[in-house]
Amino acid sequence: MATSKLKTIHFWAPTFKWDLSIANIADFQKPPENILYLHTVITPKNWNLFSVNVAMAATGVYQLSRKIK
Known part of the structure; x- marks a missing residue:
């Protein structure tokens, strides 16, 4: 029985990581002094x-x- 690729971690993990980029974009309005140096x-x-x-x-x-400026 074949499983759908939509049910594997290989699809969902990177898809949910888009939330991190969206959160970064949402933080563009955040004051630069409140930005952390996390890598x-x-x-x-x-x-x-x-x-x-x-x-x-x-x-x-x-x-x-923005933080450097």
């Missing part, structure tokens, strides 16, 4: 995970540049 290193395993990591990096770099 995460992630090794992509598939294209969905890769794309969410790129989005996280972009939003994180933007936040870091």
Whole structure:
């Protein structure tokens, strides 16, 4: 019996990681002095995970540049 790819962790884990990027975008209005210097290193395993990591990096770099200014 074949299982749906939608029921595997390989689909859901990167999909839910998009919440982190959305949270970063929501924090764009946050005062820079309230931004923390937390870093995460992630090794992509598939294209969905890769794309969410790129989005996280972009939003994180933007936040870091705001903090530095």
